[in-house]
Amino acid sequence: MSPARPSPGRRLLLVHAHPDDETLTTGGTIARYTAEPDTGVTVVTCTLGEEGEVIPPELAELAPDRGDQLGGYRTRELDGALAALGGPDHRYLGGAGRWRDTGMVLAGHGTRAALPPDLHPRAFAAPAVFGTQLAQLLEIVDEVRPQVLVSYADDGGYGHPDHVRAHELTVAAAAARPDVVAKLYFTVRSAALLADGLAELLQACGGDPARTGLRWPEPDEHPGHDAAAVTTRLDVSAHDDARIAAMRAHATQIDVRTGDGWAAFAMSNTIVQPLLGVEEFVLHGADPEEIIETDLFEGVEP
Structure with missing residues (x-):
């Protein structure tokens, strides 16, 4: 039996709601740190993105109001995206398909989103399942032991209920493991x-x-x-x-x-x-007038 591989000295865990969020908000960050030595990157995806809209007409039958096969298809898309970003470690929260994309309704101007009135029984943002989800995330945190956690700001970036839930879970996980998590970041775009x-x-x-x-x-x-x-x-x-x-x-x-x-x-x-050449973050608990970082691991001891 081969010996266990040593854990990398720097460990980053990113919590995302749907396949594609990891690429849209932190794709450069994932690629950067996956390529750096002695650095482990783990991406957690909370749903399969079953409620997403489908752009290519030839794939329209995958949509939730048609064949409802989009979630399975998006797992393959996510595999390809993560490979392109350098092949970080990846987990589905609770296992693939445990939580379903909650969906959203538009609320107000532009792309603001809100919780839909009717929820699927496995909806990720359902109120009653937070404790179960937190236990699942903490299981990953205890295994990976990341010094740095990343998720969304408290509004999820644009109000999507699954992004908001991912934020809440990540904040709770960091609070529950202060001996492990040294820094908590929220991905934003100014x-x-x-x-x-x-x-x-x-x-x-x-x-x-x-x-x-x-x-x-x-x-x-x-x-x-x-x-x-x-x-x-x-x-x-x-x-x-x-x-x-x-x-x-x-x-x-x-x-x-x-x-x-x-x-x-x-x-x-x-x-x-x-396509922006910079990805921006807010460090939880930091004063933005006193700190401007260029490295998520700044000040972190291996």
Whole structure:
């Protein structure tokens, strides 16, 4: 019997709600740290994304209101995306298919989301199952022993109930294991970073947004975090090719467009988003006026 492999000195665990979230919000971070020596990266996915909308017409029968086979298909997409990002360790919370994508309803302007009125019996965001889910996440934390945990901000970025639940679970897990978790981060994208990215994209397209083949956003149509609250900015531009490949792997959910010197993408709403070379975070409990980091493991002892 071969001896057990030693645990890496630096350990990062990211908790995401659906397949594709890992790539959209932290794809560069995953690729960066997976490539670094003595660093272990574990991605937890909480649902199979069964309630997602389907972009390619030829895959429309996978949708939840048709064949309801989208979740199984998205597991294959996730495998491809994680491989493109360097092949981090991966777990489904409670096992594949234990929790179902809750879905969402739009609430107000732009892409704000809210809890739907009728919940599936296995809905991830159902009120009564938090304790069971926390126990499942703590089991992973106890095995991996991550010094750094990452999930979403308290509004889930845009209000999706599954993102909010993932945030709540990750905060509770960090609080329950203060001897293990040294730092807790929330992935965000500031309105200022997005505005700069859109301006650069427009310039790269020669001032013609139609060149992207996607719809240009109206003012405030994309959710954006307060830049003054950001504590941590990671340069992930070296991993653009991996991120684009990972997005392409999520073909049911992400429409990727590239041109001469530019890359952009959209969800099913067709609203263009630039591929940003920086991923932003808020360090829980930190004062953003006193700390600007460029490494999630800054100050962490192996």
